[in-house]
Amino acid sequence: MRRYWFSILIVLLAAGGIGTYYLIGIRGHLPEYIIETVQGDTKEGAAVVLSGSHYGAMRSEPLDVTTEGSNYLGRNLHLRERLADAGTWFYQDLNIQQLLKDHKAFMRGKNNSGGFYRDAEMVIYAELSTSTRHTNAPYAKLELSMLDEETGKVATFKSIALDEPEQIYNIMNVQRLDNEVHILFRKYESHTSNLAVYAFDSGTGKQLRRIDLKNQLKSKATEYNLNLIANESVSKPSDLIYFTYSEGSEALNRKNYAYSYRTGKLSELSETLWGPDIGGFFTYSLQQDQFYYAEIAPDEVVLSLYHTKTKARKRAYATVTAKQLGVDEIQSAQIQKDRVYLGLEKAGVKGAAVLRLEDGKLLFEGFAVQASGNGQTDEEMKRRLHLNNLVIEHKLKD
Amino acid sequence: MNRYLKLVHMEIYRFRIVLLVLMGITALCQMSALIWMLKKALSDLRGEHPEAGAYFSPIPLRISFEWAMFNTQMWFIIPVLLCISVLSLYVFFIWYRDWIGRNAFIYRLLMLPTARRNIYLAKITALLLFVLSIVSFQLALLPVLELVIRLVVPAELRADSHIIDIISSNQALVELIPRQFEQFFYMYGAGAVIVAAVFTAILLERSYRRLGILYGLLYLSGCGLVVASPILLFGTNESVIYLYPTEIYLMLLLLFLLVASASVWLGMRLIAKKITV
Amino acid sequence: MIEVTGIRKRYRGRDVLNDVSFTAEKGELTCLIGVNGAGKSTILKLIMGLTPLTGGTIRIDGQALEPKLYEKIAFVPDHLTMPSGMRLSEALRFMADFYESWNEKRADELMRFFQLEHSARIGSLSKGIAAKFNLLLGFAQDSDYLLLDEPFSGIDLFSREAITEVFTSDLMEHRGVLLTTHEIGEMEHLVDKAVLLKGGKVSLSFHCEEMRSEKGKSVIDVMREVYGA
Numbered sequence: 090m091r092r093y094w095f096s097i098l099i100v101l102l103a104a105g106g107i108g109t110y111y112l113i114g115i116r117g118h119l120p121e122y123i124i125e126t127v128q129g130d131t132k133e134g135a136a137v138v139l140s141g142s143h144y145g146a147m148r149s150e151p152l153d154v155t156t157e158g159s160n161y162l163g164r165n166l167h168l169r170e171r172l173a174d175a176g177t178w179f180y181q182d183l184n185i186q187q188l189l190k191d192h193k194a195f196m197r198g199k200n201n202s203g204g205f206y207r208d209a210e211m212v213i214y215a216e217l218s219t220s221t222r223h224t225n226a227p228y229a230k231l232e233l234s235m236l237d238e239e240t241g242k243v244a245t246f247k248s249i250a251l252d253e254p255e256q257i258y259n260i261m262n263v264q265r266l267d268n269e270v271h272i273l274f275r276k277y278e279s280h281t282s283n284l285a286v287y288a289f290d291s292g293t294g295k296q297l298r299r300i301d302l303k304n305q306l307k308s309k310a311t312e313y314n315l316n317l318i319a320n321e322s323v324s325k326p327s328d329l330i331y332f333t334y335s336e337g338s339e340a341l342n343r344k345n346y347a348y349s350y351r352t353g354k355l356s357e358l359s360e361t362l363w364g365p366d367i368g369g370f371f372t373y374s375l376q377q378d379q380f381y382y383a384e385i386a387p388d389e390v391v392l393s394l395y396h397t398k399t400k401a402r403k404r405a406y407a408t409v410t411a412k413q414l415g416v417d418e419i420q421s422a423q424i425q426k427d428r429v430y431l432g433l434e435k436a437g438v439k440g441a442a443v444l445r446l447e448d449g450k451l452l453f454e455g456f457a458v459q460a461s462g463n464g465q466t467d468e469e470m471k472r473r474l475h476l477n478n479l480v481i482e483h484k485l486k487d
Numbered sequence: 488m489n490r491y492l493k494l495v496h497m498e499i500y501r502f503r504i505v506l507l508v509l510m511g512i513t514a515l516c517q518m519s520a521l522i523w524m525l526k527k528a529l530s531d532l533r534g535e536h537p538e539a540g541a542y543f544s545p546i547p548l549r550i551s552f553e554w555a556m557f558n559t560q561m562w563f564i565i566p567v568l569l570c571i572s573v574l575s576l577y578v579f580f581i582w583y584r585d586w587i588g589r590n591a592f593i594y595r596l597l598m599l600p601t602a603r604r605n606i607y608l609a610k611i612t613a614l615l616l617f618v619l620s621i622v623s624f625q626l627a628l629l630p631v632l633e634l635v636i637r638l639v640v641p642a643e644l645r646a647d648s649h650i651i652d653i654i655s656s657n658q659a660l661v662e663l664i665p666r667q668f669e670q671f672f673y674m675y676g677a678g679a680v681i682v683a684a685v686f687t688a689i690l691l692e693r694s695y696r697r698l699g700i701l702y703g704l705l706y707l708s709g710c711g712l713v714v715a716s717p718i719l720l721f722g723t724n725e726s727v728i729y730l731y732p733t734e735i736y737l738m739l740l741l742l743f744l745l746v747a748s749a750s751v752w753l754g755m756r757l758i759a760k761k762i763t764v
Numbered sequence: 765m766i767e768v769t770g771i772r773k774r775y776r777g778r779d780v781l782n783d784v785s786f787t788a789e790k791g792e793l794t795c796l797i798g799v800n801g802a803g804k805s806t807i808l809k810l811i812m813g814l815t816p817l818t819g820g821t822i823r824i825d826g827q828a829l830e831p832k833l834y835e836k837i838a839f840v841p842d843h844l845t846m847p848s849g850m851r852l853s854e855a856l857r858f859m860a861d862f863y864e865s866w867n868e869k870r871a872d873e874l875m876r877f878f879q880l881e882h883s884a885r886i887g888s889l890s891k892g893i894a895a896k897f898n899l900l901l902g903f904a905q906d907s908d909y910l911l912l913d914e915p916f917s918g919i920d921l922f923s924r925e926a927i928t929e930v931f932t933s934d935l936m937e938h939r940g941v942l943l944t945t946h947e948i949g950e951m952e953h954l955v956d957k958a959v960l961l962k963g964g965k966v967s968l969s970f971h972c973e974e975m976r977s978e979k980g981k982s983v984i985d986v987m988r989e990v991y992g993a
Contacts, residue, residue, distance in 0.1 A: 095500065095503055096495065096499045099506070102620045102623050103619035103622075106623020106624065107671070110626045114651075115666065145652060146554075146646070146648070146652065147544070148655060197729045197730075198729040592847050594814065594839075595845050597813070600831050600832055600833075600862065600863060603831065694816075763816060764809065
């Protein structure tokens, strides 16, 4: 046994060195942080993610801080997590998460969020066929998949020819109207692009008609930008869709347009969705026929609502000030679903607040602090922790 | 089991000098480079011989291992590259050394009253042990070098570094020693699968001689195709992938397992039935 | 009994051996005779499983070859097959480690008999001394069968005498010995059975005692007939 000492030593070295490193050596590398609830219900703050970096002596480490703790992204470098990471933006949408849960098989290989439509009866997905991508054949072929929620049957129409195949199509929005599927495309041709709505028969997949939006614009300007105002969730039914319009590179003559899938008419709105008296930075959320918008200033956030159908406006129905929140600055705001998320800063420390969209009531307020036992002074923490972004990540509740 | 262990010991024993020399060169090279850099930095801090632009990053107020590592990287990387080259060559030499010359030791090995697969298993075990022990040696060397810094640099000019930061400052070590054990397992596991496949290719050559070289190359290409099949099937630019990420992960795992078992099975069969002296 | 039946060996497209059959009994010394390249070494390697058979069967005491049998059958190739950096003592320990049938006492006796140094390195041995050690590695195993490939090639006269002495000792009493050699002359009185190979087949196989008493021919006489020299 004695003469095997060298081999035994090698085995011990091999296991010991690596084992010690991964069990003990890697501990205590980076300080842990957490969002501490100062007011309200911690559960309301569950979707809040303060994202940024931690500055070390010679390098910075990206990290996310939530109400559950901190997560350093430099750690997530292994294969399983790297694969799972791909396409997280797509998976963020709660409706997509719900679709994945309900119809896992149908959702395979579908990742264009603008191509989804869902109502109580059906799920529709539209995608441009990629099979001709690397050939010289015409690019523009449409593929439509329709899932009947009740029976689970799927009808697929592949290779629906589009009438101007030499142009590049992009799917912006999908809607279902009785037995028709309407798709809003952006079509690129040399250096210009145009929006057009195509209607297809949902029984046969044949193209029924085409409506070019540019023909219905009031102004005949040649250089203009017509952009879809995205709905809160791209896959919900909504008969009306809205656009921003401006002319030229200096964005003059700003207007909003509304298009009705049912009538096929594009009409200019007498006033923009956010009204004429908007000032400074604002963010909005179009939720079906309700257009919420929030004006952000360092000292206050003002919430307003515009009903697109009734045209009633509830201007500044709620105001939340930095003083009320006890912070130095309100730095950002996002409206998602029925909540308003604010990014805050107090004495060099970042935090977040969650308001109820309906009335601006404060539901949660929290700030990033060191998790217990870190050993950093507050000064050091302020120097090292730079959480500059507020990201909202929803997880589907089971 | 007993004879397998004895064979492993024999393989380790045969390689012991090379192993010790590699470790020695690594220790010597890294230690001297570190000491030289520290002395230079100290004298510059004390304002003795200022040399503009002599460092990759300016001298901090307090010298840390992290900083020293960043500036002496090359001298740390050279012995690492040496170890990698020697071990890579030994993947082949561990077999071919038994055939060289008239004193062909392979006769003895093939006539041992133990299952032939133990020869295969002993060689792959030994090789893996060599790789892991050198990695461990490098890891164990770092605290020793930290001690050297303590001896050379006085406390008021010194700052501590965490071992992860030290490793992250070195372009080679940061790749070879991942932060998470799971990634370490994937990396070195994949390496072990590659070694198993190469061993099988070597045994194909040793069993079929000239035709065997062709078989060996074909076999390795086959293994490569199997493992790369997800990329080939789905394409790198294609956005339409019909598998969810977890499924792709499991698929890759399965493919590697497949290549590993095929290689080991084939290798053991070749050495038992087809090998020729 | 070592039973070789209808074996074929194909090498580089050529049939080196084509239907070779013979037996070697325990307690007898069987000699494989043939011209250079006739395949004598190949037959021994095939019996030892050092190269694969193209066809035919080989049975040792009725069993097909498997690793366990290496305890029972020892092979002394035509050159020493130990690494040159190894010392003789290490080589002996290697054998002791792996073979239960290794007889350490006999190994020591033979070391003294052949006047070999434990601390010498394999690579530094002269041809004659290396050959002696090579034989020792075969003799010191308590095997039932001993295969030797050209045990006398390149050995000086006096060493040959020493080796021949070992063959006649009780070391060989109950063993089956199968060897190949060119130096049939000095071995003739030891050989019990001769197997003559020609053209990849067994041309003739006989017991020497019978051949001498019945036909009055020596092995060399028969060789001249078969190979026509």
